[in-house]
Amino acid sequence: MKKKVLLTGFEPFGGERINPSWEAVKQLHGEVIDDVTLVAEQIPTVFGKSVAVLETLVQQHNPDIVICIGQAGGRLHITPERVAINLDDARIPDNQGNQPIDEPIVDKGPVAYWSTIPIKRIVENMKESNIPASVSHTAGTFVCNHIFYGLMDYIARTSSSIRGGFIHIPFIPEQTINKEAPSLSLETIVNGVKIAAVTAAKYDSDIHIVGGTTH
Amino acid sequence: MKKKVLLTGFEPFGGERINPSWEAVKQLHGEVIDDVTLVAEQIPTVFGKSVAVLETLVQQHNPDIVICIGQAGGRLHITPERVAINLDDARIPDNQGNQPIDEPIVDKGPVAYWSTIPIKRIVENMKESNIPASVSHTAGTFVCNHIFYGLMDYIARTSSSIRGGFIHIPFIPEQTINKEAPSLSLETIVNGVKIAAVTAAKYDSDIHIVGGTTH
């Protein structure tokens, strides 16, 4: 059965010249793997506007799956996120200077939404391809969590059958030349995101394996 | 106004001989600071049973505030947790050999509950006392998150006015002699927990300062 996956990447933020999330997904735009078509779009790293742009893109592309990708500088692994929380709490200003502190994303929205893509299956498939991956239980409180929550709330509000998720990726090496931080190559990240998209398109349900964290 | 704060610490787990959460809170048992009385109890590091024991202790002590403390080996800071999620996903077995994978803590419970103690105010007060502290947005998926969710669900179910929260603490030095891991001294942790208890007892509301994370 044909499936369409919308992949989004962000604009650079926080002083970086590039954002590996956009560098990765743009390479996948238009790819068709088996019956899965990948579409890639860029999202502004801005509270509010990011979700508005995403909603428009979802209506335009009418995908079966939406996976937003974001940079998590300092992480070692590609990390599918488990849960989005209803909280904006910006450590730094976004790309339009907004810096909300302890504000709900959606007034009277639920405290949190679960990802509806099979995160453990995605992690396992990445690892089988020698890509360092693990499940994360926090997407932070910046625009990454914001768009993830916004996406899941849109799906809930519109009673849509779309499944949605968010994946954080590490820096790529060129970003770490003058920092002490881990990285993964862009090629590895592109492969990881492709595996995530195809896995999410093919499987509704997750697998039952160990993957939690003690804290 | 007199207030009572129930502090809980866990049994050792994961191969450790001690649990710094219990070592810390037991030193505070019976302390009265201004009008705030501290009571300390130990909780088994066991899914299910930990929450049952906690509920009994809450009924017995009738506290105004409950703060559960747990060990987060590898963290640098004392970290008040922002949110508890409705998920058991054990990377290791608990102290009775249970290892739930991707199970809800409370069937049909909400995805998550917020802490109702003033976490940023607690962090600021710790930092003013030279104690490394920051807000955390994940309590993991083991017994620590389990009891935190169980506590907040109990408060919600019983429409209680109790305020509740969870604080993760690092290893203490004696646990790191043969590991590469950071630690804080037990004295520092005891002081930090005391500050948290008194701050939570005195203030319902939180302060409005930067404290989020980009991921």
Place this chain on the structure above:
Amino acid sequence: MKKKVLLTGFEPFGGERINPSWEAVKQLHGEVIDDVTLVAEQIPTVFGKSVAVLETLVQQHNPDIVICIGQAGGRLHITPERVAINLDDARIPDNQGNQPIDEPIVDKGPVAYWSTIPIKRIVENMKESNIPASVSHTAGTFVCNHIFYGLMDYIARTSSSIRGGFIHIPFIPEQTINKEAPSLSLETIVNGVKIAAVTAAKYDSDIHIVGGTTH
């Protein structure tokens, strides 16, 4: 002017199935870049024998430059080493079960030898190619430091004009699937080693730029 560079990689050790140092250098065997010919050989991860094998290889290939490469699992960067010390102190047994403790590599040898390849120039050239790199001031006390000291002592004893050095490299991603450790892609490491070899062949002298460490 034609130059020959002998590159060595080690056998896997410490429970790893591969050693990225050998995976990298074997890809460069036989390459000729401008007038620089690269030769790659594998060395046993064994005290004593490693140096004996290296001496034989040097006599056989008659190179202008020798650069030994070794795995430094846990490091973020490719790190040319500044100094070799006259000490074997094995935290784990080598591949033949030897575990020397606090023994000199060469009786009455000097405490240490400097690298004679231009380490800062190599680091700068790697960084210009977007490869995370920095100078290291310790090669440890296992077989990596052993062969580095053995190489420099051989050059000193034989009054040879060969220039020598040692470069530590991080894990590659497939080694970190089940560990919390940084990695660089094999392609990045291969490029880094090639840059090191060509830079060392073309330049005797180093550049004068900041690159030290406070500790």
Place this chain on the structure above:
Amino acid sequence: MKKKVLLTGFEPFGGERINPSWEAVKQLHGEVIDDVTLVAEQIPTVFGKSVAVLETLVQQHNPDIVICIGQAGGRLHITPERVAINLDDARIPDNQGNQPIDEPIVDKGPVAYWSTIPIKRIVENMKESNIPASVSHTAGTFVCNHIFYGLMDYIARTSSSIRGGFIHIPFIPEQTINKEAPSLSLETIVNGVKIAAVTAAKYDSDIHIVGGTTH
């Protein structure tokens, strides 16, 4: 037999308001443990001048042992250093604005000197007192390594029977309030330095146990 140990700590540097090395050793000034008398002095964090001041202090106090202590912000453990190298390579300016790059400390001096205090015995005694400790094989290339090399060269030049060494210590908690870095409490560091001084005074020879590093 009576012994005197001279302990030195540095001035703050690198933007810090305090230096835990001085905070620690000044608490030990004048202490007598069994037959071991401790004397503490502060040293300027300045290339050249630090060694000149140290030589004067050695002549003034006439100690049996000299142990210089320095801050290694970012390290987890108290780390007795194994080896001092003949190199100044300053990543940042010292407290008088000097920033030497790749210069020898002593012209025609040996590449390196070994510590002559029993570093593994010191580490073991610290660990028995629940103090995280391990041997380090690099003291860096800043003023810490500079004074360590200067001390050992002075001892060699003057054919002195003094034994000398250097110990790096982590930050203390108050320095890490606004950084992501590990720390040890000042009390733990004071105890560790005292153990080092007494151990060095009582034992010329080291113990034969595993303590090396693979890199």
